[in-house]
Amino acid sequence: MSRSSTVAVAHLRMAETATPPEVFQISFVFPNGDKYEGECIRTASRVLERNGVGTHKTPNGIIYKENWMNDKMNGIGRLEHPSGAVYEGEFSDNMFHGTGACTFPNAVKYTGNFFENKLEGEGEFVDTQGLEWKGKFHFTAAPGLQLKHRM
Template sequence: MYTLCTEGRTINSESLDLSEKVTMRSETLMKKDKLDNAIVLEDGLVYIGEMQNDERHGYGILIYPNGSILEGNWINGKANGICKLQYSQDEYYQGNILNNRFQGYGEYVNNNSSIYKGQWENNEKHGYGEEYFKNGSIYCGNFIRGMREGEGVYLSSNGSKYEGQFKCNMMEGDGIMFWGDGSTYKGQFQNNDINGYGVYTYPDGSYYEGYFINGKRNGIGSLIRYDGYEVSGEWEEDKFYKN
């Protein structure tokens, strides 16, 4: 969860210190019409921008004591519209804000972990979005209250691909998994693993249809080899147990 209240956050050691940021932003803003000089507020915030009725109103920049910067449009003292909240050189949010909350489309970038592009509601990822991880993995699909939930596609950095249902950030429900060696599985998932009934197809064309527990053949199932030979019955820990 990402909030506009940035108290307690630390900024990157390579980023500018607060005084440099104030000077830099002031020089930029003084070139614009109808912008006031920097105002230092009682809580340590620094605001540079337009005012109306003693409230932030119009275009302006708010600088937090820890160095984070919120830049964009203000209405009656609150950020509204397209804004940018810069936590550090490596981390920022840019997109729509409604009454100081991330709302609508926005992009959250953390160069040390991931990039998210998609919908937000009340400061959380909510709706359709795409998340690109530093290790090369990609998720495209639905989010609910900050978690991957509903239909989605996950492309792993190891070359595998999952299409199906998610719950609480995990593969959960019906889905299809494709592996780089040509293997596929279509069926039920639970806790990020193959659990329940499904069909697993091997690279040589053989396939197993039946029940799985934690990715292994367990319970009633049938293995049909590529040459037509069939083994049906009960399986335990990936091994045929009895007819």
């Protein structure tokens, strides 16, 4: 057996015997007044880290619900702003990233792809008049955007 395959087998055996970290249910208030209720794990350095499902609320009314990984919003979640704006969809490292929908208090809505908090790729947009648009979005530009006709 070659050295690389011996190392690979050793890593595989370690992974098979490694126990998953214990999950804790906590309610925690941060020094700035933020509150977190949900699941966490203790890292190798003995620090509690948000991992799993939980809700984070800020004193000014921002609420994030659902999935956490590595102490960040990761996976599917919902972010509510006190203005009434809501984002529901995929998060990666605290950013809108993947597929999601952003709805604003004035009924404007974007549904589609996000890349690091920016509109990016195929999506649909409903404007303040209720008109529906479809096309490719690139941050604040939407070249070739087309109005969806209702017949």
